[in-house]
Amino acid sequence: MPKIVAVTGNEAVAEALRQVNPDVCAAYPITPQTDIMQRFSSFAANGKVKTEMILVESEHSAMSACVGASAAGGRVITATSSQGLALMWEILWIASGDRLPIVMPLVNRALSAPINIHGDHSDGMGARDCGWIQLWSENAQEAYDNTIQAFRIAEHLDIRLPAMVCMDGFIISHSITRMEYLEDEKVKSFVGEFKTLNPLLDIEKPVSYGPLILTDYYMEYRKAHEHVMSKVPGVVKQVADEFEKMTGRKYGLFETYRLDDAEVGIVVLNSAAGTTKDVIDEYRAKGIKAGLLKPRLFRPFPYAEVGDALKHLKAVCVLDRADAFGGSFGPLFMDIASSLYIQDKKPLMFNRIYGLGGRDYMPDQAEHVLNELVETAKTGKVQSVKEYIGVRE
Amino acid sequence: MATPLSLKELSKKEDRLTSGHRMCSGCGAPTVVKMVMLATDYPVIASNATGCLEVSTCIQQFTSWNIPWIHNAFENAAATLSGVETMYRSLKKQGKIDQEIKFIAFGGDGGTYDIGLQSLSGAMERGHDMIYVCYDNGAYMNTGIQRSSATPLGADTTTCPVGSANPGKVQERKDLTRIMAAHGIPYVAQASPSNWADLMKKVRKAHEIKGPKFLNIIAPCNRGWRSKTDDAITLSRIAVDTCYWPLFEIENGVTKITYKPKEKKPLVDFLKPQGRFKHLFAPENEWLLQKAQEVVDRNWDRLLREEEFTAPKSE
Amino acid sequence: MKQKGWKELTPGAVVTEPGSSKQFKTGSWRAFKPRWIEENCIHCLFCWVYCPDMAITVKDGKRGEFNFDYCKGCGICALECPGKKGNKAIVMEEEGN
Ligand SMILES: Cc1ncc(C[n+]2csc(CCOP(=O)(O)OP(=O)(O)O)c2C)c(N)n1
Ligand code: SF4
Ligand code: SF4
Numbered sequence: 001m002p003k004i005v006a007v008t009g010n011e012a013v014a015e016a017l018r019q020v021n022p023d024v025c026a027a028y029p030i031t032p033q034t035d036i037m038q039r040f041s042s043f044a045a046n047g048k049v050k051t052e053m054i055l056v057e058s059e060h061s062a063m064s065a066c067v068g069a070s071a072a073g074g075r076v077i078t079a080t081s082s083q084g085l086a087l088m089w090e091i092l093w094i095a096s097g098d099r100l101p102i103v104m105p106l107v108n109r110a111l112s113a114p115i116n117i118h119g120d121h122s123d124g125m126g127a128r129d130c131g132w133i134q135l136w137s138e139n140a141q142e143a144y145d146n147t148i149q150a151f152r153i154a155e156h157l158d159i160r161l162p163a164m165v166c167m168d169g170f171i172i173s174h175s176i177t178r179m180e181y182l183e184d185e186k187v188k189s190f191v192g193e194f195k196t197l198n199p200l201l202d203i204e205k206p207v208s209y210g211p212l213i214l215t216d217y218y219m220e221y222r223k224a225h226e227h228v229m230s231k232v233p234g235v236v237k238q239v240a241d242e243f244e245k246m247t248g249r250k251y252g253l254f255e256t257y258r259l260d261d262a263e264v265g266i267v268v269l270n271s272a273a274g275t276t277k278d279v280i281d282e283y284r285a286k287g288i289k290a291g292l293l294k295p296r297l298f299r300p301f302p303y304a305e306v307g308d309a310l311k312h313l314k315a316v317c318v319l320d321r322a323d324a325f326g327g328s329f330g331p332l333f334m335d336i337a338s339s340l341y342i343q344d345k346k347p348l349m350f351n352r353i354y355g356l357g358g359r360d361y362m363p364d365q366a367e368h369v370l371n372e373l374v375e376t377a378k379t380g381k382v383q384s385v386k387e388y389i390g391v392r393e
Numbered sequence: 394m395a396t397p398l399s400l401k402e403l404s405k406k407e408d409r410l411t412s413g414h415r416m417c418s419g420c421g422a423p424t425v426v427k428m429v430m431l432a433t434d435y436p437v438i439a440s441n442a443t444g445c446l447e448v449s450t451c452i453q454q455f456t457s458w459n460i461p462w463i464h465n466a467f468e469n470a471a472a473t474l475s476g477v478e479t480m481y482r483s484l485k486k487q488g489k490i491d492q493e494i495k496f497i498a499f500g501g502d503g504g505t506y507d508i509g510l511q512s513l514s515g516a517m518e519r520g521h522d523m524i525y526v527c528y529d530n531g532a533y534m535n536t537g538i539q540r541s542s543a544t545p546l547g548a549d550t551t552t553c554p555v556g557s558a559n560p561g562k563v564q565e566r567k568d569l570t571r572i573m574a575a576h577g578i579p580y581v582a583q584a585s586p587s588n589w590a591d592l593m594k595k596v597r598k599a600h601e602i603k604g605p606k607f608l609n610i611i612a613p614c615n616r617g618w619r620s621k622t623d624d625a626i627t628l629s630r631i632a633v634d635t636c637y638w639p640l641f642e643i644e645n646g647v648t649k650i651t652y653k654p655k656e657k658k659p660l661v662d663f664l665k666p667q668g669r670f671k672h673l674f675a676p677e678n679e680w681l682l683q684k685a686q687e688v689v690d691r692n693w694d695r696l697l698r699e700e701e702f703t704a705p706k707s708e
Numbered sequence: 709m710k711q712k713g714w715k716e717l718t719p720g721a722v723v724t725e726p727g728s729s730k731q732f733k734t735g736s737w738r739a740f741k742p743r744w745i746e747e748n749c750i751h752c753l754f755c756w757v758y759c760p761d762m763a764i765t766v767k768d769g770k771r772g773e774f775n776f777d778y779c780k781g782c783g784i785c786a787l788e789c790p791g792k793k794g795n796k797a798i799v800m801e802e803e804g805n
C-alpha cells in the first residue's frame with residue numbers, strides 16, 4: 001500500500017532518490033538544496049542505499065565527477081541550486097553532449113547579485129538551452145513523482161540525456177505537505193536495472209569519450225542532439241502513462257486547469273500554479289471563464305501542443321519568476337509566444353514578472369492579473385506587454 | 394608476474410597510445426604518456442584534461458588510445474576520473490565487476506598547476522585510488538605558449554613577452570610537487586623521460602600503493618621552448634643534471650632523491666639551447682640569469698636537507 | 709573518405725574503435741628522414757622507447773625498420789642513438805633524397 005506522509009519537498013525528493021538507489025552520488029551543499037544531499041548522505045551512511053558518495057569540493061567538480069561516473073557506466077545523481085548550477089554550467093553542456101543520463105534535482109533559487117537564498121527560476125532558466133531535459137514540479141508530490149520518472153526518461157535507450165527536476169526553493173523544498181510515497185519495490189521495478197551504453201569500465205571494448213570535433217562534424221552532432229530532443233516528449237508521455245497505471249496520478253507534457261472552455265488564461269510554472277488555481281475557481285464562481293496552463297516538460301518545450309492548448313483563448317498572461325535581461329520578456333513568455341506564433345489564430349498576450357528572490361506570490365496578484373486579462377479580452381487592447389508585479393515603486 | 398623493466402621485454406607489449414596522433418614532431422608529451430603506460434600491465438582507464446595531448450590524440454573518429462579514455466574539460470581531469478573510479482568501486486562492491494583496474498589522469502601544467510588545481514586537490518584529499526600525472530611543458534602550449542604558474546623564471550611567452558619594459562616571466566615557478574606532498578598523500582614523485590627506468594619504477598610503485606598518487610613529469614615542447622625537434626630527451630636530461638628538475642619521490646613523508654647527478658651542471662646548459670631564454674644572455678638581464686641559478690640552487694639545497702631530515706632513523 | 713550524415717553518428721561522439729588514429733598517416737609531415745645503419749646497431753632500443761610516434765618496430769627484442777607511415781622525422785632517435793663505438797646507427801637525411 002502506498003504510504004500517506006506529511007513531508008517537505010526536499011524530504012520527498014530524497015526519498016525518491018533512496019528508492020531509486022543509484023550507484024554513485026556527488027554531493028555539495030547549497031541552500032535550499034543541501035537538505036536533499038544531507039538526507040541522502042544519511043541513507044548512505046546507514047546502509048539504506050548501495051550508493052557510493054563523492055563528497056566533492058565544488059559543484060563544478062560535482063558535475064565533472066557525475067560525467068566520469070556516468071560514462072563509466074552506472075546510475076548517477078547529484079542535486080543543486082542557484083550558484084551551484086551556475087558553477088556547473090560549463091559541464092552541463094558536456095553531460096548532455098556526451099549523452100549521459102545523469103539525474104539532478106534543482107531546487108530553484110535566485111541568482112546573485114544581490115545574493116539571495118530564496119526561490120525563483122533564474123537558475124533553471126539560465127540552464128534551459130544546455131541540452132538537458134527539464135521537468136518542473138508544482139509541489140512535493142510532483143517533485144517526487146517527476147524524480148522517479150526522470151530516470152526512466154533520461155535512461156531510455158532512444159534518449160540518453162541528463163535530466164533536471166525543478167521545484168521551488170523553500171516554498172516547496174521546505175514546507176510540509178501531505179503526499180503519497182510508493183512502495184520501495186514498486187519504484188525499483190518501475191525504474192528497472194540501469195542499461196549501459198559504451199561504458200568506460202568495459203576494458204575489453206575500450207572507448208574514447210570527448211573527442212575534438214571540428215567544422216566538418218560539429219553541426220551533425222548538434223543536429224543529432226536536436227533530433228533526440230524531439231523524441232523526448234513521446235517518451236515522457238509513455239513513461240507518464242505507465243506511471244499513471246501504477247499510481248493513478250496523471251501526468252503529461254503540461255497540465256491544464258479549466259482551460260478547455262476558458263476565454264482568458266494564465267501560464268505559470270511550479271508552485272505559483274497552486275495559488276492561481278484557487279483564484280481561478282473564485283473567478284469561475286463569478287462567471288468569468290478563466291483557465292490555466294502549467295508546463296511540466298519545459299525542455300524540450302512542447303511548442304505545438306502548448307500552442308494548440310492556448311490558441312482558442314482571447315487573452316493570455318504569462319507569469320515569469322525570472323527575467324531575461326535584455327531579451328525584453330521573461331523566458332517563459334518567449335516560449336509561449338513562440339508556441340502561439342505558429343498558430344493561425346492567437347490570443348492577445350502579456351507578460352508579468354513576479355516573485356523574484358522568493359517574494360511572496362499572493363492571491364491578490366493573481367486577481368490583478370485576471371482582472372487585466374478580462375479587460376484585455378473585452379477591449380482587445382494590451383495595456384502593457386511586460387510589467388513587474390508585486391514590486392514597490 | 395609483471396613485465397621486467399627491460400626495454401627488450403617492454404617492447405613486446407602492445408602500444409596503449411598508438412601512432413597517428415597529431416602532437417608536433419618531436420614533442421615530449423607522447424613519450425611521457427607512452428612510458429607511463431608501458432610501466433604497468435594492469436588494465437588502465439585514463440582521463441585527460443584539455444590541452445595539446447588531448448586535442449592531438451582524439452580527433453573525430455580517430456583515437457590514439459587503446460584503453461578506455463575520457464576527456465571532459467580543461468580543469469577537471471581529476472574530478473572526472475574520481476567519478477570513474479567511484480563508479481568502479483560501486484560496481485565492484487555490488488559484484489558487477491571483478492577485474493583489477495587502475496586509473497590515471499593526465500593534465501598539462503596549465504590544467505594542473507592553474508585552472509585544475511582545485512579539482513586535483515579535492516580528488517587527492519578524498520583519497521581516490523588513482524594516479525594524477527602532470528606532463529609539465531611549462532606553458533599553455535595548446536593555445537599558443539601563454540604563461541602558466543609552471544613557466545620558469547625569465548621565460549619568454551606570448552603573455553609575458555620580452556619587451557622594452559619586460560624581461561620575460563618575472564615570477565618563480567609554483568612548486569606544485571611540494572603542494573601535492575603537503576596533501577599528505579602516500580606517494581608524490583617527480584620524473585623525466587630521459588630517465589625512463591626511474592620514471593617507470595615510480596609509476597609501478599605508485600600503482601602498488603592504494604590511494605591518491607601524484608607524478609610530475611617534465612615534457613619538453615620544442616615549439617614553446619623554441620628548441621630543436623630532436624632535443625626533447627636531451628633537454629629533459631639536462632634539466633635533471635642541472636637540478637632544475639630533480640628526480641625525487643616522497644613516500645609517506647620520506648623524501649628520497651632517486652638520482653643525484655655526479656656533477657651538477659650550470660643552469661645555462663639548460664637555458665642556452667632554448668630560444669625562450671635567449672634574451673637572458675643580454676648584459677642587462679644578467680641579474681635575472683643569476684637569480685634563476687640561485688632559485689635552482691636554493692631548491693636543490695633544500696631538497697638535499699629534506700632528504701636528510703625525513704630519512705627514517707636507523708636503530 | 710565519405711563523410712557521415714547526422715543519423716550515422718554514435719551518440720555523444722563516443723569513439724568505439726580503439727587505436728583508430730592509425731588510419732591517420734603522419735609520415736607526410738616529415739622534412740627529414742631517419743636512416744638505420746644496421747651494422748652499427750647494438751639493439752639497445754633507446755630509439756624505440758624515446759620515439760614519440762611509436763614509429764620504430766621491434767621484433768622479439770630486436771630493432772626492426774622504421775614505420776614511415778607515422779615517423780615525423782623529429783630526429784630524437786638519431787640524437788639518442790649510442791651506436792657502436794661512436795658510430796651512430798641512425799642518421800637523419802633530407803626527405804626526398
Ligand atoms: C575553461 C577553459 N579555459 C580555457 C580554455 C582554453 N585552453 C584549452 S587548452 C589550454 C592550454 C592548455 O595548457 P596546458 O594545460 O599546459 O597543456 P598543454 O597544451 O601545454 O599541453 C587552454 C588555455 C579551455 N579549454 N577551457
Ligand atoms: S605545442 Fe609543444 S606540447 Fe603541444 S604538441 Fe607541439 S611540441 Fe607538443
Ligand atoms: S638506439 Fe641506435 S643502437 Fe640502439 S637500437 Fe636504436 S638504432 Fe640500434
Ligand code: SF4
Nearest residue numbers: 759779780782783785
Ligand atoms: S625521427 Fe622521430 S618520429 Fe621518426 S622514428 Fe625517429 S624518433 Fe620516431
Ligand SMILES: [Mg+2]
Nearest residue numbers: 501502532534
Ligand atoms: Mg603546458
